[in-house]
Every structure is written in C-alpha cells, then in structure tokens.
Amino acid sequence: MSKREVQEVNAGSMADIAFLLLIFFLVTTTMDTDTGLARLLPPPVEEEPEDTPPIKERNVFTVLINSQNQLLVEGRPMEIRDLTEATKEFILNPLDDEKLPEKKEIEVELLGVQEVTKGVISLQNDRDTEYQTYLMVQNELQRAYNELRDDLAKRKFGKTYEELEKEEQKAVRSVFPQKISEAEPKNIGGN
C-alpha cells in the first residue's frame, strides 16, 4: 500500500467563516432586556389632609381584588378578561350614561377641543392577593389605556401611538391620562 501525502487544506477562508459566525452571534444575541409595567407611585403625604373634596361616586371605578384572587368591579364580580372592555367603557362613557363619569372639554394642542373624562380608577387589593393576579389587573388597565390611545392616534394622525412624535404622544396622553389610584391594602381575607 502506498501512503499518500496528506493534502494541505486551504485555510484562507477560515477567517471569513469565523467572522461570519461572530457577526451572526453579535446580531442574534439579545442582552436579556428587562421588561415590565411602568408605574408612578404617589408622593408620600405627611398626614391625611382633612377635608379633601369628595369625588362623586360616578367618577370612581373601583376594582377590588380579594385574597382568593377574585375581582369585584363596581360592586359586581368580574373575570379579568372582561376588565379591559369595562375600563374602556368607563373612560369613554360613549352614551353619556348618568352612572358613568362626567366629562369636561379641554383644549389640547394639535388635537383641538377634546372631551376628557373626570373618572378615576381606584384599585385595591388584599395583602394575600397573588402578585400575578395583581399584575394581570394592572396589565388589563394598561391595555385599556393603550387601546384608547391607539384608537385616537389612528383617528387623528393615522399612526399607532408608538409611532407618533413626542409632541403628538403628549397630546394623546393628555386626552387619556392614566389615573389609577391605589388605596392601602386591607387584610380582609385573613389567613
């Protein structure tokens, strides 16, 4: 048997392959971005102001979550998946219902005179409410706002809220300001 010489492999393109792989990984690797729901806490109050003007019953949208992770919205039990629609109806009050919140007209830059609701969402949870449920409720409320803002943005500017310029976003935001008030949690459920 004759032994053949081992042929040398051309390694000139090896560098190209290496760079190709490098660039591939550079492009595809995500840096584990953190996502979440952004919220603003109310500033601390020294002592409870004694006579705050009462908010009319019709202007408050109460959402209660109990220790069994069940929802009570405006005195009625509700499933989480129905919350978005209920919230949107509350904010918009399309039929000027007596029970739904009042609206006031304000002048908004870029959009002209707009009706803005006086409604406030009041969210209260139990100390034993699961975090996931709480977050889902926050999520649905956020979704309601996002959808309303998107609708308005599409109507007025023909783009989604995300695609708008800073100024336009600000205008849309002032028509649908996020008003979620969180009461101190109660410990009703007990252990």
Add this chain to the structure above:
Amino acid sequence: MAKFRKKKSGGQQAINTASLPDIVFMLLFFFMVSTTMKEVDMKVQIKPAQATELATLEKKELVTFIYVGVPAKKFQALYGSEPRIQLNDQFATVPDIQSYIAQSRDAMRESDQPKMTVSIKADRECPMGVITDIKQALRKAAALKINYSAAEMVKNR
C-alpha cells in the same frame, strides 16, 4: 502519466494552525458580548410574572432592582420559606430599603438621580402584602418611578 510526489518517510503531518487565533477571537468576542457584567447572585427563587403590555427598561444604569421571592433551597434552613426581599447580594427587610435606595441614588450622577427607576422583580406567587410594604417604603424614600418586572406572556388569552 500522473505525477507522483515524493513520499515522506512516515510521521504525522502538522495541522495548519493559522486560523486558530480567529477561532479564539471569535469565542472571546462572543463571550464578551453575551455576558452581562455583574449578575447579582440570586438568593431568592423568582418565577417571573407574565403580562402583555410591557415596556422595556432602557437605561440600565438608572435602574435599581429589588428582588422578592422564596429563598433558594440552600438558604431555607436559615431564612425559612416565606417570601423574602433581596437587595444586592443580601437578604433584607423592608426598613433596609430606604437606605438601599439612598445609597444607589448617591452612586448615580446627579443629573440622573430624578430619573431613577426601581424595578420590583417578584415571584408570581408572592403575596401582595410584601410588595405593598415595599411600595410604601419606596414612597418614603421618594423613589416614585417603579416598574413591575414581568415577562412576555407565553400564550395568548
């Protein structure tokens, strides 16, 4: 007639190693890119909550993290199995939060301090009591911009 080369007298031929540096550099770059610098040693177990309407936390240097969850298995003998708070690398209690926030605020540039965001990374089964306490502490510490950390929901509802 085909040409025949001279046969070498046995011995293995050396492999060309000219491209080895390339491969090494590639690996180096890859790890440089994909490694996050100082990942905190997690002492609590966190199964992230899920949501759909997510916003991305952009500037990492503005974010301070608070972890809440059940202590990891090896710490349960010492710290029990109730949800606990972890700040940096240590277990902490609610009163520690204020000084922790003050500390991380001081570490920031002055112009960035008003933009400071606190991200609460809590386990999805964690009761809200702990989180409410944290929120109250954050209010007292005047860290009002918060972010409930959540992952993208896997399945559509």
